[in-house]
Amino acid sequence: MTKIDDVARLAGVSTATVSRALRGLPTVSAATRRRVLAAAEQLQYAVSPSASRLAGGRTATVAVIVPRITRWFFGTVVEAVEETLHESGYDLLLYNLGGRERTRQRVLGTANLHKRVDAVMLVATPLRRAELAALTVLDLPGVTISSGSGVPGWPCVRIDDVAAARTATRHLLDLGHRRIAHISGDPDDELAFTTHLDRRRGYQEALRAAGIEPDPGLDVESQFTIDGGEQATVELLARGEPPTAIFAACDEMAMGAMSTLREAGLRVPQDVSVIGIDDHDLSGVLGLSTIAQPAAEQGRLAARLLLDPLDGRDLPPPGGPLILPTRLVVRDSTAPPRAD
């Protein structure tokens, strides 16, 4: 393929000038730039990323690390991030941890990311001590979305999980429910994220504010998936008298809960109300009440926070975490409890 020397020869300039003209640096005369661009066009020249990266020390690549790309939240975040990154000329290296310890170690436990990317985006993946140490050594810039306490020095984008859970629970309380169950994340969750802890806290706070002491028998741990919601609900029903309402820590769990309830002959919302968090694409179709969170917006904002310093736009670093708003969406899955 053609390389920079070919373009330089055709345009009658040095390779340094070609390099500058093609990258839009200001120190090139308009006439020269025109000639270079024409030559590059004519030769169908495309820069070699490897050579450019080695010489320039920048990769124009970002690693995006998610637990599971197939879950609604992560897919939506990645889509928004991808668009923002590519618009700015950055490549996106996707890492889907998928609960695989080996993958996690390869990505986070070594210097693998070193010189491979200019920055890292960590989505809902709180780091263990050793991983944090490894990343700190690499001294890479980054941003986290919804990743627990985050990484020192990295901005953090998220929602207020405690408040979201409080709002969901209070919605059920306002409808008159007292026996409100919670299904949420497993501490041994293979995805190892901590969002569920905050959501549980909000649930408990709302109950206590209403004078109700949380009943551990109504709190079941499982995975943040449809299957997880089904299993948790099966467990819940096996424990005895069903609750009159279930607050699921995410919409996918809520959907699993709805499915299991229906199979058990319980109607939603007549017998049991269900609410989740997310506002998944299909929540409308299922009539699921939920706390909507802006997934794409979190992705876009996080990408911007990464790109701005990389591209030399030095905004004042955000003080605390950047917390985006959530919103209660009432549909058909929540109603007052039966009066019996």
Add this chain to the structure above:
Amino acid sequence: MTKIDDVARLAGVSTATVSRALRGLPTVSAATRRRVLAAAEQLQYAVSPSASRLAGGRTATVAVIVPRITRWFFGTVVEAVEETLHESGYDLLLYNLGGRERTRQRVLGTANLHKRVDAVMLVATPLRRAELAALTVLDLPGVTISSGSGVPGWPCVRIDDVAAARTATRHLLDLGHRRIAHISGDPDDELAFTTHLDRRRGYQEALRAAGIEPDPGLDVESQFTIDGGEQATVELLARGEPPTAIFAACDEMAMGAMSTLREAGLRVPQDVSVIGIDDHDLSGVLGLSTIAQPAAEQGRLAARLLLDPLDGRDLPPPGGPLILPTRLVVRDSTAPPRAD
């Protein structure tokens, strides 16, 4: 950071030997290899990908191009591909076309991929003539999943869309339906894939085999999304007497259809049966009958077909397209038509 010279010095060998030892080449004595590995370990050495790629001419990176990562099929494919690629030490560059013409041009219309990746995976993205020409010039190896006629020289993994649609339609015919509507892709679909053409053909073939001439009034074009399914169903209902069954070209459209039917006061399946194609994660929850297709398996197989030649495993190239099996899954959304 430490580089290969540091390792060479500590191990007391040349950089060439370090390079060979670290990459596991056979032409290194066991003792030397041990010393090199120990030195690399001690210095926390990680190779610079840019330098390695420039010198070696291989990027160990694959571009994966999908229409929309948030759709079930593409998310599931990408997850499987990611795992297969990373297991073999390859990076995954994600391109989400998202119906954006500019993105599409940047990725497919230029030499952008040149020297950036060793191979390309094109998912459900038939190429236009100019794009095909551009790719052909780059002379990159690749594989397609479900991408129309594919790319000459690239293996193609897919299902038999005509047969899948035939099976879905026949299922409805077998239940006794005659007024069977079809909702499917738009020829002007911004995602520009052609799967819907095959699925429409299967629908029409099944009808004709049953002695029914397809009624254009029962065939509505829209997008392959939940919204698309809703809009198509609204349109269908606006055209007059509703059909007794709807065959949607994918599960997301089918879910949109179910939602709109319910809002219109029509019960599924008592008033209208609905069937899709995919076996989406949520099809079970929604009780949607469907033709299941193995999305993850298509991704894994396609990744293998890409990796094997790159890694020097030269399998006999597949003769025709690799067609994976589909399977009718009957749930609660299909039933005989009302006898009135």
Add this chain to the structure above:
DNA sequence: CTGAAAGCGCTTACAG
């Protein structure tokens, strides 16, 4: 505004 030259950090024939 432009060019000559060094250098980025590896891998690969080639020679031994």
Add this chain to the structure above:
DNA sequence: CTGAAAGCGCTTACAG
């Protein structure tokens, strides 16, 4: 099995 040296294709001070 190992090493010296060239080369991969750019970018970046530096000088003018």
